[in-house]
Amino acid sequence: MANIREIAGLAGVSVSTVSRVLNNHPYVRDEKRQAVHQAMERLDYHRNLPAIHLSKGTTNLLGVVLPSIEIPYFGNIVEGIAEEGLKHDLQLVLIQTNYNVEKELEALELLRGSLIDGLIFTSRAASLKIIKEYNPHGPIILCEDSDQTDLPSVSIPHEKAFMDGLDYLLTKGHTKIACTLGRKQGTNSHKRIKAYQTIMDKINQPVREQWIFDKCLTIEDGIHLTENWCRMTERPTAFLVTNDQVAAGMVLTAKEKGIHMPEELAILSFDNQQIAKAMHISTIDIPIKQMGKKAVQFIQNTEKRSKVSLPFQLIERATV
Incomplete structure (x- = not known):
């Protein structure tokens, strides 16, 4: 493959001028820049990017660990990461794990091997103890409401947001809340x-374990949840729901079965995705894309705090 001396000779410029063009230096006259690009094209010259990054000690690659690309919440975080990363010429390496710890360890090993410049966990299954062992190998950012300070984190204050959601349901007359x-x-x-x-202790209500529903992530989960609600002997009158996808499944099924909302069943969810707006679902807005952007700012050292707590907002619509 041609080298920069051959490019310089063909373009009729100095080697230093070719170097400045290759590194996008602003102080090169347009005619010389054009001559260099024409010479590169004629000689079929391509930059050896891995070697360049190796010489600089960076890869311009940013690892992003996410359990699934199908869940809009994680897609929105990645969108924020990508938008902010573009400002810093960062390319993303997506590692989908389905909460498999071995897959998360593979991502951490990429960081140890200097194959990526940093790692963002949008969610995780691995313990903090394991993740902290990799901290010396590069920046690791957690998108969660973390109480530790060894690793930077960004999130909304989930306990406060959940309590505010429950308090809102209480003001609407609900005490039987799932x-x-x-x-x-x-x-x-x-x-x-x-x-x-x-909140249940505050209003002297028992904490019914059967009213705490786990693994609720999709529209299908919401459909099954409402079908389950219909079969209950004692039913909650309101649900505080994981996300808008689950809430949408619940609302669709409630309408199919003739359940009056919010009179018989009230639903308050999280995220404020487009589906919540379209279906008039009451929800708690989370700045998800901003979360992704803040995570990149941690990687770039433009965010100096160890923990960022983002604001949330309750959006009143038709389901409460």
């Missing part, structure tokens, strides 16, 4: 369960 979770053992879910227990 809740759903995406993954009971997750950090954010622990905060939500704590809030649920606190």
